[in-house]
Amino acid sequence: MSNVPVSAFLALALILFCIGLYGALSKRNTVIVLISIELMLNAVNINLVTFSKYGPAPSINGQIFALFAIAIAAAEAAIGLAILIALYNNRKTVNIDEMDQLKH
Template structure:
């Protein structure tokens, strides 16, 4: 398995991973700024978080002195992102129950 991973790293340079992560982050940022649906905005934020995870794992794999620290940070970020989604979705559901909309433009205060 390690031989396959080393062979894959020899084929794809670090810049390839960084370009893919930059494209993912740009799509996520564009979607978070343009879209009005709160659920879609959360998905775009998750896409940006996954782009950061990709860069952490890529740097951890390509830097010899990293010692797997990037993968550890990526697991921590995934756990934090899961908690963020749970809290964010609870807020969206609470707003939907009171306002009957998940459109971000129509929600201007937190008072019911």
């Protein structure tokens, strides 16, 4: 077997996704939660590009999907940071467990 098996790429994407999931659910800092979500989106992009080359029907479409995912992820990061700054101006905190105005 000369080249890398397809399951190795998928396993790498799975490990990165698990790291991002754990970080997004366990960290208290909102910036770190946002960047963990970016890590999860990146893992999904690795899967798309892998199936674009090694899938049952290789074509360019997987790379196009990854391109759209990157564009939407950039938009999501900008909006998330804007919401974070607006919340910080009102509450003076970045901890995610203190942002609970909707409960009261």
